[in-house]
Amino acid sequence: MSAPLLNKFVVVGIGLIGGSLAKGLKQRGACVEAIGIARKTETCAEAVNYGIVDRAYTSLQEIANELGAGDVIFIAVPTLSVNSVFEEIKEFISPEVTITDGASVKGSVQLAAEAVFGAVPPQLVLGHPIAGSEKSGVTAANPNLYEHHRVILTPFATTDGTHVELVTRMWQAVGAEVLSMSVEEHDEVLGATSHLPHVIAYSLVDTLARDINNPNIFRYAAGGFRDFTRIASSDPVMWHDIMRANKLAILKSMDLFIDNLSRLRSGIEQGDSDYLLDVFSRAKEARDEFTLMLARRQAAPKED
């Protein structure tokens, strides 16, 4: 057997995203040891009991002296908490350690890094696994979460290629495909394809729960409504952070959506059959194509 890809894998924040990567790497023998960092001692104990990490601590400082080249720190805390982890890293961690993160917004992490370190350090590779679930917490960890999923890295010209390479191979080890793009493109694309749908789902459920004057409204909803609103069951704190961190891109895509919806509203009001059939047919075609693309990707995961 060849040597494991990573020496120590340290996950800061042992929830769905971090716990799934730790468990996935461990199960595939891709790290010598997995170490968890969580604020609460109960989370640390749970993570060890569930076999997600080999040992766990409440502070990064406690293992700082053990870490060097070939070790990876994965920051998997809510977007707006990343900067406090950077403060700890600045104080305690060797510049040879590879550091990466999984936050859903990259511009705000870049700003936090610049604020703490002066500039984004060469050892820090910003990244985002496009995977998730409406479930959250340490018990939701799933070692196969990243199989056939994409991970977007947003390296800078100043990022050290050795660290980018190690992070890339780490994600590939758990079955993900790794892509690269700029911070700006990442935040715009995710603003439209992920953050906007979450805003809409939360707002729709809130409209029905609060604005419509019918206490039985949910009683008559069916399975289609359940699927459509699944993402409204996502963690409110995580999504609050994303709304603040990616504000401009989200507002931009919300405005495009509200414009489109208002045109559709006029089409419905005026009984404009051509317009309605046009929008519905075009949307069906785009969505059917998207589904085919996802199916092809799962059938041949290595194809780009």
Add this chain to the structure above:
Amino acid sequence: MSAPLLNKFVVVGIGLIGGSLAKGLKQRGACVEAIGIARKTETCAEAVNYGIVDRAYTSLQEIANELGAGDVIFIAVPTLSVNSVFEEIKEFISPEVTITDGASVKGSVQLAAEAVFGAVPPQLVLGHPIAGSEKSGVTAANPNLYEHHRVILTPFATTDGTHVELVTRMWQAVGAEVLSMSVEEHDEVLGATSHLPHVIAYSLVDTLARDINNPNIFRYAAGGFRDFTRIASSDPVMWHDIMRANKLAILKSMDLFIDNLSRLRSGIEQGDSDYLLDVFSRAKEARDEFTLMLARRQAAPKED
């Protein structure tokens, strides 16, 4: 074995909704014979080949003389085509035959019946099975589609109780729960829980496909987006009809939603954490409760 519940079951329009009921009744021995009516001879041939109906014709007129008390005609054509079926019924069908429909909007069917017959005839029981799929057509017919699903009937004071009873027992025979409410409440509730989500899903996919200037936008979307937009793959003609038929209720719920979304937009723009956490937490709570309710219903389907 007891005698079948129905004598002849005639389905006009052999798509997902009509075909699934025909096949479900046949498989459960709940009708002596299932007969299909479709515009195209190919659909008729397919429906017989797939075992959905025993025989099929392109016009209701061809079997009009065979039908009497104990027979049921189920109208399962797109909402705005119901009135042409009423014209045929008026000309050829005995007043003893039970007639019902499955259109997603009930106010427009009521108006069509009043226009054709002068008043809604006592033999006509308006109904709507709250079940469906983004798939459509005769090949999508599923004999178990209605199990654990709800069917809403909207009888009038002038509707004959014998016919309401037969339609109720027909739906129960394929595993559905039957509820009763007014035409107005039905159209308002469905406008909010089904028609509004479809409008939103179509509009979101159209925004991404057309308004956002990034040809790769769908490449980076993930599984959450697929679930959220599943209903945008629904049949455009069917949904065009629904938008026209339930216009006022849909506009009303769209306006409530656009108001709610605009408030959320302001909250995001102003970085109002309290407001965002409030909306997201309330929505998550309502959606989690709704999911629990659906799960309980499937575990104990006979409970109301």
